[in-house]
Amino acid sequence: MAAMEEWAFPTRYDQDYLPDPDSPYWFPVRETMDPAERDAAVLVRLREVMEYAYSTSDFYKTKWDAAGLKPADITSFEAFEQVPVVTKAEMRESQATHPPFGDYLCCDESEVHHIHGTSGTTGAPTAFALGRRDWEVIADNQARILWGMGVRPGDTVFVAALFSLYLGSWGAMTAAERLRCRVLPFGAGAQGMTARAVTWLARVKPAAFYATPSYALRLAEVAEAEKIDPREFGLKVMFFSGEPGASVPSVRQAIEDSFGATVIDCGTMAEMTPFMSASATAGTPDGMLLWQDIVWHEVCDPDSFRTVPYGSEGTPVYTHLERTSQPMIRLASNDLTRWVMEDNPCGRTYPKLPEGVYGRIDDMIHIRGENVYPTEVDNYLRQVEHYGGEHQIVVRRTGSMDEMIVRAECTLPDGERSEFERSTGSGLQSLLGVRVTFESVDARSLERAEHKSRRVVDEREHTKRG
Ligand code: 8LH
Incomplete structure (x- = not known):
């Protein structure tokens, strides 16, 4: 087995790298290697990330001391599954006592490059601090995933999502920039903007489009009301995150029928940015693959937070492998999904969520x-x-x-x-x-x-x- 490409922590990617134009993979080794070998490398990385978080944040130190565990104890995945999960409530509490970023900020405040957050419509907002180096790494990670979706340098990427606190739009934009695409950061949400999006899509004819699935359906309705066939936009790939839809069969079909493009589902959580670490690919367009060398995804029993066997349903628990600003280590998502391990037509050796993420436990x-x-x-x-x-x-x-x-x-x-x-x-x-x-x-x-x-x-x- 050849060495895993750019596999170091803290991560720093070569900003000029682009894969061989004929390769379906950005990093052929990391994407197609024997999963057992990848898992072995990830286990070492989990320990490294934990050592880093333990030594740089009171939040993790206090949490793990209370649980009686040290990063050095993580010598197996069974041991890792004993690491207590992080909840959104804990993060809110940490930010209330240590404003604005909480005591799980593991880098110097001067390293913070972007601040995003939750909308705060159902409670106190949570701030996401993204470090300068992390932003670059996120762009690289997600450029790699866009490459897997079939997006290529020079393609125009139309981002039709809110440009504000929401990380989805910004994450798509920075990834497309790193991939040397042309970005049209159109946004969404302002009055009359959907009709204007129709005009711009018809004029610019982008190759790729990012939004929430509900918004794509709304856009198709507005286009049809204006007697414009959304197929005339000529879109090649439409990638979606933020809510279930792109893996809901009839929703997916409705989008494919309206726009005539390949529909790709992706997305974990804003805290987990690079949130595209769960994503379908051009060669495996259904469900979502779990890009395990970017973020470690576990599907767990919602009470014990131990992983469930492949084939079973559970709740995703996520761990960053490359973030250093606010690394999340076993973040509980409160979502529901089912995972499998099978041969993927695209050749990537990642586990898969065949039905995507169905929804939130509390919904x-x-x-x-x-x-x-x-x-x-x-x-x-x-x-x-x-x-x-x-x-x-x-x-x-x-x-x-x-x-x-x-x-x-x-x-x-x-x-x-x-x-x-x-x-x-x-x-x-x-x-x-x-x-x-x-x-x-x-x-x-x-x-x-x-x-x-x-x-x-x-x-x-x-x-x-x-
Ligand atoms: C999903 C999906 C999906 C997210 N299928 N449910 O868009 C990705 C990031 C930026 C995002 O939406 O983060 P946010 O606002 O924290 O929401 C995360 C939740 O959104 C997540 O827990 C899921 O419930 C849902 N979600 N992408 C189904 N592809």
Whole structure:
């Protein structure tokens, strides 16, 4: 086995490197090596990252001292699985007592190059500090993943996501710049911007496009309303992150049909930037591969945080292998997925999430003993004839009973919807195994997402979040 390319910690990549233009891989060795050999190298790296975090942050030192473990103890993955997970609540607490970045900032504040954060709509915001060297490494990591998606130097990359605190847009932009692409940082969210995006896409005809899946569907609707066929944009690759969608079969199909481009799912969490470390490739376009030499991804039992066997479902737990500013070591995602290890058509020897990330544990609707994933409703409705493209799920308690109301748009006139309502309602009920009150509303009457969609309104007191 040849040596792993640029495998050193702290990482510094050659900023002029580009792969052989005919190679599907950026780093052929790291991407296609025997997974057992890669895992052995990762285990050494995990110890190095832990040594670094232990010696540079009170947060990790206190946490691991309390758990009675030292970085030097991490001589096996079984030992690593004993490392307590980091939660978002702990980070919020750390930032409250050590503003603004918390005591898990492992570099000097003068090294901080970008500050991003959570929107703070559901509580105190969290700040993400990204070091100067980390930013460069992130760009390199994600340029490598874009290469895997089939994006090439000289391609125009249209970034249609919020340019603000959100890291998705910036991460896509810096990666495309490193790949020597032309970036069009269009953004999203301002009034009238979607119609302008249609004009720009039709004029510039970019090769690649980045957004949330909901936003791509919204864009297709706006284009169609303006009598422009989104296929005329000539897009080759559309890559998505931020929410489930690109791996939800009917959503993926709707995007592919509208735009005629390859749909790629990617994305972990903003804290985990390079967030594209879970990503499909041009040769393995379905699901997401876990690029284990960039970020160590575990799929774990949500109670014990021990990894579950391949083939099983669990919650992703992430560890940075190359970050030095705010390295996350066993960050609990609270999401749900299933992982497998099989031969990937693209030749990369990474594990895979065949159905992507289905959703967040706390977005799953628990109703009368059943668990309902909002994505199941989305996937079903998109296959129904006369569905108008948007819906809402309301869960409320009436007396002692929980009730689920699905309100979906319908393209038929008001007087002609009884069969649509009857068959869609009963179809949903048998799919989900719970009673559903189904209502239709006019097409285009529900709000469209400019960013991530929020379709569930849970009015029950006991599930309300702070
Ligand atoms: C996803 C996915 C996906 C994210 N499939 N669910 O966009 C990537 C980063 C920048 C991001 O969105 O970070 P943020 O705002 O911290 O949100 C992370 C959550 O978003 C994550 O825990 C998931 O619930 C969701 N998510 N990408 C399904 N491809």
